[in-house]
Amino acid sequence: MTERIDLLVVGGGINGAGIARDAVGRGLSVWLCEQDDLAAHTSSASTKLIHGGLRYLEQFEFALVGKALAEREVLLRAAPHIIWPLRFVLPHQPHLRPAWMIRLGLFLYDHLGRGRRTLPGSRRIKFRQHAVGRPLREEFNTGFVYSDAWVQDARLVVLNAMDAAQRGARILTHTRCQHALRVADGWQVQLQMQDGSQIEVHARALVNATGPWAVSFLDEVAQIGHDHSLRLVKGSHIVVPRLFDHSYAYIFQQPDRRIVFAIPYERDFTLIGTTDVEYHADPAKPHIAADETVYLCEAANRYFKRTIAPADVAWSYSGVRPLLDDEHGNASEVTRDYLLELDEHGAPLLNVFGGKLTTYRKLAEEAVDRLAPLLGVHQPDWTGKGHPLPGGDDGDLPKLLMQLQVSQPWLPSDLAWRWIHTYGTRTAEVLGDTGDLDGLGEHFGAGLYGIEVDYLRRREWATTAEDVLWRRTKLGLRIDPSGVSRLQAYLSANK
Incomplete structure (x- = not known):
C-alpha cells in the first residue's frame, strides 16, 4: 500500500528537523526520513554555539550576522534548558587587529539583528583585574568581552523532531530514501527501513535536506x-581536561587570521575548535588528522599558561560542513549563509544548500513559506512567536532544579542538575513515578540509569x-x- 502525504523531508539534521516541525505546525501531513540517527553527522559536530559569527563581519556578511543575532534571541527563549548565554573573552593582540577595529566590530555585533534584548553588551577589560586573565599568559594585558550563546547541538535537532512528532509528523530514523520519481501529481518515493522492509510513499512535495549529500541525492x-x-569543509575539535575554573569562553586570533574557541564543556572539560580543511572523502566518516590536533593544541598554547599536547586530548570529533561553493580560495572564508532552491518543473522539490546551526529556524520558516502556497496551505509562520521546544516552557532552571531536589531529595544532586539542563520541564516524564534510587533501574555508570535510557528509546x-x-x-x-557494553546489551535486549 502506498502512503499519501503532503511533504517528505529527506535528512534528519537540524535543517530537516526544523522544516518538518514548521510544516506540520501549519497543517501539512509530514514525514521525515533519515538514513542514520538524528543529528548523526554535521549537526552533532559543531562548535556548540548559537552565535552571529563575529568573524563574518570582516567578510562584510552583515546580513548573515544580523539574521543570526536575531535568531539567537528567538532560540534562547525557545530552548533555555539546552541553550545558555555565554560570555566570550577576546584577548587583544595589536599586531593582528587594532583595538579600534575590534571595538567597531563589537559595536556592530551588539546592535545588528534588531539589537540585543537579553544579553549584556561588550566591553573592554584589564586582565589583571578580572578572573578571566589568570589562565592567560603574562603578555596579555587587555581584551574584550562580548555575549553569545552555547547549545547542545544534537539535542536541538532531537527536540525539533520531537515537537514535529507531537504535532503529527512521522519521524523515520535508520530509513534510507532509495529512489524518488517525479510523477504527474507528486513524488513516488521508495524508503528502505533498517530491517530491509520497504515503504512506498506518495508525497505532493519533496525536501532535500541531506546536507553533505545534497548533490548526490539529486x-x-x-x-x-x-x-x-x-x-565540503571538515571542522575538527578536541576536548581536554578543564583549563580554567570560570564560566567564560575564549576566542583566540591565530597568526593565519583564523579564530579558535576555548569553551567550558560538560563541567569538567574544555572544548577547543575548530579547523577548516577541504574535504573530499566520505562525509559519513570524517576523522581529525594529526596535524589538526597539533594545530588546535598550538592555538591554545599561544594564549594559556598551561600548555596542552595531543596526549592530553580526552576526545575529538570532526564534522563535514556543506558550504555553498563561492569559489573563494580560503575554506575558512566560504560563506556560511544558505540557499533554498525551489524546483517547480513538475511536483515541487526544495533543495537546501549550506546553512549554519544558528539560522536553522529561519531557514525552515523560509522553506515552508515557499512550499505552503504550492500545497494550498495559507497558515502563517509560527515557530518564532513564543512556541518553546519540548522541555523549554520554563526558563528558570535554578527554580526547576530546586523544585526537583525538594520533591525528590533522594536524587543525586549531579544527576538532578544534568537532567534539568538536558530535559528541562520534561524531567518529570523521565522520572515518572519513581520514588527512590532503586527505581532508577540499572546503573551503567556516569550517572546513567535504565529509566533515562528507556525514556530516550521511547x-x-x-x-x-x-x-x-x-x-x-x-x-x-x-x-x-x-x-x-552493558548499555548496548540492554538496548539490544529491550528493543
Missing part, C-alpha cells in the same frame, strides 16, 4: 539536474549506545568500556 536518488555544487529515537552516550547526552566522556 544525482543518484532523484536524478534531477542542477546548477549548484557544494564545498521518546527520542535512541537505539544504540552511541545515540545515548554521544548525541542525546555526552556521558561517553565519563562512562567506562564495561558500562558501554
